[in-house]
Amino acid sequence: QSALTQPPSASGSPGQSVTISCTGTSSDIGDYNYVSWYQHHPGKAPKLMIYEVKKRPSGVPDRFSASKSGNTASLTVSGLQAEDDAVYYCSSYSGSSDNNYVVFGGGTKLTVL
């Protein structure tokens, strides 16, 4: 069971937009619309930012948007703010005839310059 692939780092200046990619396979991202994104500030509980590819939970700013194309999902943070500086993880449901599980990415450290 391979983890989803994310770039280790991304950066942008305040006010700019940054997009983080998350690449999986046809057994996970490519076949299911169950992609989620989490924001993690070290020492705190991870926070759900996006679910089912592009839905935002209540309270998440609309500066956060997401999409999927083929086996790759993407998270875009627009109008970067200092508090967006965090690690972002993607996850997906992965299903097959004999295995159903959740897979995460390795995380992308977003630095707001």
Next chain:
Amino acid sequence: QLQLQESGPGLVEPSETLSLTCTVSGDSISNNNYYWGWIRQSPGKGLEWIGSLYSGYTFYNPSLKSRVTISADTSKNHFSLKATSVTAADTAMYFCARQRCTSIYCPFDYWGQGTQVIVSS
């Protein structure tokens, strides 16, 4: 407000059994409205789903399935993780979390802050 709190030994010896508990407040795990899961983060690595629990049913990461058990004690409103025969590779921050609906594909919407476990003699 739903809160989850992990607890357990911070140090476990190699080959021993790791035991952690997640105490839930603000909701009852016996309501059967959600899945409840464990996730870990090893040093320098990403998140790894360990497994989830729902109404007595358990679902595990295939790579860990032979060594882990997740169970619930509804009288104490907590659920637990046990991992046998631990090695240094099990050193990680362990999180418990709620999945926001009743399926393994549901996202984790509430998380604990995590508890650090080190496997070392």
